Amino acid sequence: MSKKGAGGRAKGDKAEAFAALQAANEELRAKLTDIQIELQQEKSKVGRVEREKNQELRQVREHEQHKSAVLLTELKTKLHEEKMKELQAVRESLLRQHEAELLRVIKIKDNENQRLQALLHALREGGPDKVKTVLLSEAKEEVKRGFEVEKVKMQQEILELKGAKRQVEEALTLVTQADKIKAAEIRSVYHLHQEEISRIKKECEREIRRLEQQLDEKDARRFQLKIAELSAIIRKLEDRNALLSEERNELLKRLREAESQYKPLLDKNKRLTRKNEDLSHTLRRMENKLKFVTQENIEMRQRAGIIRRPSSLNDLDQSQDEREVDFLKLQIVEQQNLIDELSKVTGGLYARPPLERDKLLRYRKQRKKMAKLPKPVIVETFFGYDEEASLESDGSSVSYQTDRTDQTPCTPDDDLDEGTAKEETELRFRQLTMEYQALQRAYALLQEQVGGTLDAEREVKTREQLHAEVQRAQTRIEDLEKALAEQGQDMKWIEEKQALYRRNQELVEKIRQMETEEARLRHEVQDGRDQNELLEFRILELEERERKSPAINFHHTPFVDGKSPLQAYCEAEGVTDILVPELMKKLDILGDNAVSVCCSPDLCMPPHAHARHPARPRPPALQAPPVLPGALPRAQARLQRDPWGMGDAHSFLLSFLCPSGPLLRAPQLLQPVTPPVTWSSSLEFLSFCSSVPSLGMGLLFLDTPRC
Template identity: 55%
Template sequence: MDEIKGKDRVILALEKELGVQTGQTQKLLLQKEALDEQLVQVKEAERYHGSPKRELPPGIGDTAELLGVQDQHMDERDVRRFQLKIAELNSVIRKLEDRNTLLADERNELLKRSREMEVQLKPLVEKNKRMNKKNEDLLHSIQRMEEKIKNLTRENVEMKEKLSAQASLKRHTSLNDLSLTRDEQEIEFLRLQVLEQQHVIDDLSLKHVVETFFGFDEESVDSETLSETSCNTDRTDRAPATPEEDLDDTTTREEADLRFCQLTREYQALQRAYALLQEQVGGTLDAEREARTREQLQADLLRCQAKIEDLEKLLVEKGQDSKWVEEKQLLIRTNQDLLEKIYRLEMEESQLKNEMQDAKDQNELLEFRVLELEERERRSPAFNLQITSFPESSPGALQLFCRQEGVKDVNISELMKKLDILGDNGNLRNEEQVAIIQAGTVLALCEKWLKQIEGTEAALTQKMLDLEKEKDLFSRQKGYLEEELDYRKQALDQAHLRTRELEDKLEAQRRHLKELEEKFLFLFLFFSLAFILWP
């Protein structure tokens, strides 16, 4: 962007220099045209005054001849001077035209490079739009994932309720499914009572206890004590609580311990009664089957305990679930704020672009107006001719013009009187009288024509001053608009930089959000797998 701004400034400088050079070229062309007109006027005057001089009488002919020779020398000098000046002006015009072409080529090259830079910036703008669209898609996908999580948690709760209901139904229906014989009914009833007690113990200890169908032995006591200690450790390993919660926990723990002891005594008594009944009936045939089931249940218990330990370690490493959920929500909010900021900046950018376009259009209109004024000035008559204004008290415009040209011996008023006297002289021929009268008339008309030129020159100078004032006004307005255009361009560049910074920040937030989504997906899969594998 800095390079583009530098190139724009170079283009503006070259355009200004090109305008100055064109103005100088036009002024030189005007001077050349004025000199050509003066040269033509001198030649016409020489051609016009050449014929009457040969018809004058000898006395007056010498003076006229001297005047003609002096005028001829002066005209030749003026012609040579004008020719030299015209040659110089032609060389200057050629140089300026060469310079103008070089500047035009540089301007075209810079315009071409600026268009190439705009083409290079176009993919970045499109990439910004694609990133915004992708961000919106990610937000929608996050919302869908949250809805899926809610649905899965609800289904999980429903499945747990169904499983608990099925377990209770199984327990209640299993009490009714007894065998026909009395001994087998008593054995089955005692077995179901043992299972009921075992379920109560499991509910209290929150751990899986090995279910056995044998008498009370050391291995069963060890399993029960292990379940009790694991339950206690699970309770103590939780997060620290307040003093009131500690009191409630201690009371509930004491009640649970008392109940647990009572149930273990009942459980042991039932196991002894069950063993006695098996000895009486001779139920040693089922010992191998029960041993196999016991070993299988112990293996399942060990496997579940290992899974529980792994899950606890993983939760400790990953941290609390609520923490990263809060971080995710915070990132979503910041992402939305960034999107709003980007939208506001894009609106400001579009507004600045519209204002800059309006300023450019106004600048082009002013440039067109300046060119119009310059063209009108070029087509108007030459204002730089040094035509002297003659006061009313002067002896005459023609007399002053002769004095300015170096002819001081001629008095126009006396010459007019002499011409009138000679015109009234009867000794002269008719042709001579006519020539003298015509010369007097020409002199009078020349003086009248010079007065008209003076008036025209005053009006044109006034018009030229008005046009110069208008041109200065347009130039100042153009400079003000160019400054405003530069300011708008700087504001637009700052908006582009701010947009780029926000895009970088948004990209970083998006990467962070992607990492959190990966973590969330991993934890979701992990807990889903744990829920599926949980016995």
């Protein structure tokens, strides 16, 4: 009953352990799914942060390009100012040279006049005074007339040059004032953009730093929790292992003490098993000898009945036969008693206590000394050494010789008996040889069928040895149970120790499985990181390819009459039933619902465009990005802060937020007038916008990855 109860408890423990193992497995699976979900979320967050970072870097790059363009314009204005200054210096130098030339010409003419006056005085001195005065007056008038003409011409040229100088100075002042005003405007816009860029950079860096810190804290917290759980489990297992090791050491000590206590009993048991085997062999020999003796007795009686001897020797033969028969009967009775005793000994040897065993062993030793059996002669056979056959032959020969030696001296009957005995032995020898040859042939056939060597004697010995070991183990178990019963202990604690040992082994196996699972998860995380790095490298390649592609030049042209660029373009293209202010009001009414309306696939319609922009196939190298969730409100906010007055153009730009597939808009806002046009990529859309001059600067504030 105790064994059945222990078996039931063991089954219950196994069921509980199996249920606990299943629960732990489910918990580990749930934890694994949570970890995978967190990993996917972290991957999406990291991808989102990287996309925002790349977007900010792209915007910074565009602002740097704008900054370089502004610097280029400033350099051009400086160069123009320097050229104007050089031109003014050249003009002033030319005026000075002209005035110096005029003074030189005037001096030359004065000298000529003085020379002519000198000549005239000389002529006057040589002629009459009247002629002299006439000539002098004429010469003076001519000289004065010519001088007046030249002087008027020179004065007119001076006035013209002064007027031209004044005009040039006025134009220069106007140009310099316009350039200064434009430079001040550009400088203020540049400072505003720089402040916005620095603010956006700081916000982005702060957000990235915060996200990285959150990710690091989450990873550290998760790994700390996992390490704490594993350390707690390992600590529990170590405590349980220590307890089990202590109990195992105690059990080993008790086992050693029990072995030291029961070692003499085990030795006695081994000696008894050996003696039992010897007794079994002697029993077989005695049985064979008894059979042989009974057969000889029967043969002797038959011979005694057949052979008739003379009356003188008849009494002697009868007395000898009677003595021989009596001796054989006595021997048979002794052998029968010995067989009964041996059967009793072998039957109740292991069921008796050790004291009775010792008594029986001593009695058997005495009987063995009394028997004084001769040493058997070993006969070699094909299967090995046959002791039984040798004992049979030897016992028969010994008994026959002893029986014959006890008789009287030889007679003619003795010679006849000896001749018959020789014939019988020859016949037996022939039969044995024939049986031996048949057994050899059968053994050879058996080896051919089996395909290997077969040693029957070895198998018998191994079987007997295993049987003896089983008997020894059974006797040891019984002795240990008796010892435990004497000490007042039960077998339950042994079963509990075994159950704890099995539980410890299961937990160790579970820890190994968890370690393998952890290694597999680490390998998957490493694979995810490698894939992430490959995707980042692919993104960098795409950015490099877009950067190497030809740049798009945006032109800004002012519009008058308070019209938006899109309205002017629609009117230029002949589309008269689209009113941009009304669409702006409707979009303001819709608000954030415009995103869902514009992005629903059932309510999507392409915007109207000119027929000179047909749909083209998608280039294989560019992939259209998805629409960012916050792109629409950011575009609205930035377009409202547009310094160039492009706030009315965002109704046109909002319809291009989805560059992949058909461009979207609300069906209840616009009605189709011209055939629909779709853009397969963002580069095609940008090329279209660059063809419209009024859309250039408005695209600078569109918050999408491709624009």
